[in-house]
Amino acid sequence: MPPVSRSASQPELTALFASVQQHFLGVIVPLWQGPGWNAEMALPYEALDAEHNPLPPQRYRAMACARQLYLFASLIGQVPAAEERAAALFRSLQRHFHDAEHGGWFYSVDAQGAPLDQRKDLYTHAFILFACAHYWDKVREPLVESVLNAALEVVARRFATGDGLYDASLDRDWSSLGSGPLQNPLMHLAEAFLALLSVREDIAVERALVELCTAMQKRFIDPQHSVLMEKPLDSVDNWFEPGHQFEWYFLLESSELLRGSKLHASLEHAFAFTEQLGVDQETGAVRAMLDFKSDGGSRDATQRIWAQAEYLRALTLRPDSEAEVLRQLQALQQRSLHAGGWYECRDEHGEVSRRDMPSTTPYHLATCYRGLVDYLR
Template sequence: MDNPITHLHERARGTRLPSESGSAALRAHYLNVVLPIWRCSGFNAALGLPFEAVSPEDHMPLPPKRYRAMACARQLFVFSDIGDLAHAATLFASLRHYFHDSQNGGWFYSVDANGAPLERQKDLYTHAFIVFACAHYARISDTKAAFDVVDDTAKLIEARFAAGDGVLNAVVSEDFCVTQTGPLQNPVMHLAEAWLAAREATGDASYDIRLAMLLKSVVRTFVDETTGCIAELPIGSVDNRIEPGHQFEWFFLCMGSGNPAFISTGLDQRLARAFEFAERHGVDERTGAVYAALDEKGCVIDDTQRIWPQTEYLRALATRGIAADTLGAQIERYRARFLHARGWVESRSADGAISRADMPSTTAYHLATAYASLFKATDEQ
């Protein structure tokens, strides 16, 4: 299946997009405002690592307390995707230099301001993003070392995060001997994304098998059969919640990939219902903004409006194939509420007040993946 991620790279080379299209403005903002931040003031050239966040006023980095492997991996994806392979190579080298645990295997969660290991635990979320980013970098650059990282990290995930019956733990100790956090939905979702990227990059059918096993565990562990939604914690957990943004994200992974594992597990039908539930209960009718979390009945339990669920909603809408005017209207609502001339608003409260003003390096990943789907939808209509 055609990968919508590649469309962003094509746009960067100057492929025409109708000037009246809302997605054209998103493209221009991303290429001319967002990306330059992370090549310049948002990048610590001395360490070869992206700062965690910058100020929206002058794009100066916030004083660094740590650098996360996941943030480096997301930036590796972003610059691989856009075709800036020189910067991507720097990020790939930094990822391996600072975060790889040569003694125990796997990848540290973070390093301190000087580049020394800080948070040494091994978490599935980080490992999933390393597979995902290195798969994209390997596919675009044909770098053998990146293919090796994908293969080695995939095997390590299977061997060291297993919790039994196909379920994976979210966080384990530095030496992988102690489980610190049991299964969680979010790292599993990003691992599904990583297996899809690795399959595309390598052509190795073993990633289809890995994906099928993972999705079976998701159905058994996280699916609320009443709504079709995928909960954040295993079903039956106290204080469980449903995040609309994650329903939209899962919907894209299913419908956008067309991988038969989603159909064989019945997740495609469940996620169609989950999309409707999340849209009905989790999107503010007045502003079009997506809320952070619902309970299993659809009541809003966290009305924070972060930017990433908005981008996942746009990506899901584009993947669903809605009318161009409907999609365009939602793009404009998103632009008005979350983008500005110096960058973006990371988070707002329901009444519109900015609740997080700084701009983290991780957000560019969400912008890139959403905008790619919007460009593809524009081409097809």
């Protein structure tokens, strides 16, 4: 595609984004206000099928509840009844998932609301922290800040390993499961720390975030290509995921505190390499997993909507990216969105491979669109 100047591409991009955002507010969000909402449990169903019927519930996850809490908190003032829904999700987070005996939050409950997977995982706690920070910013209720502080305390006291990193998973009573640190929960913890710092000053969190990113650089960055691996460098059977590379890049580039850090420099250096290996140049599709040992050979070529959204969001912070932002938003609209919602996955040949719509995906679209709003501003 030939270069397009910002002034030339802006009207087309603005019009396209207005259409995509209307689809989000008019089609996707109502799915989770209506058919995706289990009013009896006051929880979102895990997923809807293509006809908007809930998939038979096997479980409800605290992480999914927290992502929807973020979604509706972000829509307060924009969407009717968003504040009421956010309040219901916040209550459900405490009612269904909080562990009164040991503290923290369970991973999941069963279809009847009884504790199912009672382990404590960092990914879940990071999303609770993230969602509560955004929700508290909107409502400023003492109870929300109390839960926010409790999540912070649990992360610092229970998950921290003392070297800037955090265990990915612990047993219900906080005993070790030998999980060690993993990239994805740590990324969402960094995201949660940034969310908290955007709504209040917190020197301890600022220090923890810098220490986390310093440790990520040391333990997870491949020295040859500067890509961020999914497991620590000394792990067996390691790989990297372009979607996570782009997600980390956005977090680091958008933060005054982290921009200019060694980790930021690594992700900046690896951006073109990740695009070259992880993005289909013809369709713009982002591949799921790349093999570290074969110089980026595809390990899983599934094309997931969340990775597409993260690439688009990252591009909004790249210099001279106007043409590519427009191209990728077109790709997202044409390949992932449809009149009834969205396609979660396409296979390596571009054929739709998942038609169900998980309750966790609107979080990725909401954060992507928020990035586009800032870009167009």
